[in-house]
Amino acid sequence: xxxxSDTENDKILTDRKVAWxxxxxxxxxxxxxxxxxxxxxxxxxxxxxxxxxxLAGSISSSRPRFDNITGLPSSDLTADEVDxxxxxxxxxxxxxxxxxxxxxxxxxxxxxxxNEPIFPTDISIGTILLIRDPRDVAVSYSHHSGRxxxxxxxxxxxxxxxxxxxxNRSQLRQITGNWSEHYTRWTQQTDIPVLVIRYEDMLxxxxxxxxxxxxFLGLEQANDNAAIRRAxxxxxxxxxxxxxxxxxxxxxxxxxxxxxxxxxxxxxKEVLSAELQKxxxxxxxxxxxxxxxxx
Numbered sequence: 035x036x037x038x039s040d041t042e043n044d045k046i047l048t049d050r051k052v053a054w055x056x057x058x059x060x061x062x063x064x065x066x067x068x069x070x071x072x073x074x075x076x077x078x079x080x081x082x083x084x085x086x087x088x089l090a091g092s093i094s095s096s097r098p099r100f101d102n103i104t105g106l107p108s109s110d111l112t113a114d115e116v117d118x119x120x121x122x123x124x125x126x127x128x129x130x131x132x133x134x135x136x137x138x139x140x141x142x143x144x145x146x147x148x149n150e151p152i153f154p155t156d157i158s159i160g161t162i163l164l165i166r167d168p169r170d171v172a173v174s175y176s177h178h179s180g181r182x183x184x185x186x187x188x189x190x191x192x193x194x195x196x197x198x199x200x201x202n203r204s205q206l207r208q209i210t211g212n213w214s215e216h217y218t219r220w221t222q223q224t225d226i227p228v229l230v231i232r233y234e235d236m237l238x239x240x241x242x243x244x245x246x247x248x249x250f251l252g253l254e255q256a257n258d259n260a261a262i263r264r265a266x267x268x269x270x271x272x273x274x275x276x277x278x279x280x281x282x283x284x285x286x287x288x289x290x291x292x293x294x295x296x297x298x299x300x301x302x303k304e305v306l307s308a309e310l311q312k313x314x315x316x317x318x319x320x321x322x323x324x325x326x327x328x329x
Contacts, residue, residue, distance in 0.1 A: 072265035169302025
């Protein structure tokens with residue numbers, strides 16, 4: 035067996051430019067992107083963002099980006115055919131970027147039909163996996179989708195191999211799995227390092243969680259307490275709400291009344307029926323216990 039030279043090893047490390055920001059929907063991904071954008075920005079503005087979140091990397095399921103880079107119309111391909119091309123798409127993004135990329139992901143970690151991981155190890159710095167109490171996810175995701183009752187959303191949270199988008203919609207198919215599957219598929223794989231961050235811990239001590247994320251990703255700002263404090267202050271929820279009320283927010287779905295609606299924890303216990311809460315805890319109780327969610 036031949037050993038890898040220092041030069042070859044250095045090149046592999048240099049090629050690792052992608053930080054995956056993974057979450058089941060409505061678990062704090064956008065807030066995390068704003069926090070990281072603020073931390074990396076030299077702006078002295080007091081507002082959370084300008085016209086958009088200034089963080090290189092976009093979203094993994096972007097259909098226009100797929101079409102532009104591959105030169106193929108994704109709408110003419112099956113979802114499985116798209117997934118065959120996604121690993122090389124992300125490698126292309128990494129090769130073309132001089133800076134690290136922060137890519138938002140709602141997919142669970144999974145393989146395509148060629149048995150290749152959708153998210154390539156060779157370009158990956160690591161994954162920040164954002165977790166939120168599934169009862170609160172059900173409430174937030176329902177409002178996000180413009181639904182007036184929570185039953186359909188709870189079914190999505192509980193459905194094995196659930197997926198988002200696909201077909202001819204604006205984003206590529208994203209295989210999330212159910213809430214527990216999303217967590218276990220990311221945490222049980224061993225190719226990409228994973229840092230689990232609970233949304234509830236972000237609410238309790240945003241600065242500490244942002245510092246943990248920055249340290250995990252090797253950002254020099256991890257040791258800059260003043261920069262961390264500024265980033266957190268600019269991303270306070272009241273400021274996010276005020277900014278959206280004033281200027282709108284480009285990531286708000288058409289059916290949602292607003293993107294930054296509540297942001298708090300415990301809402302699921304307050305508004306979900308006992309039957310729906312039991313449906314969630316029956317399906318996800320084992321993982322909820324692991325993550326410290328009481329029921």
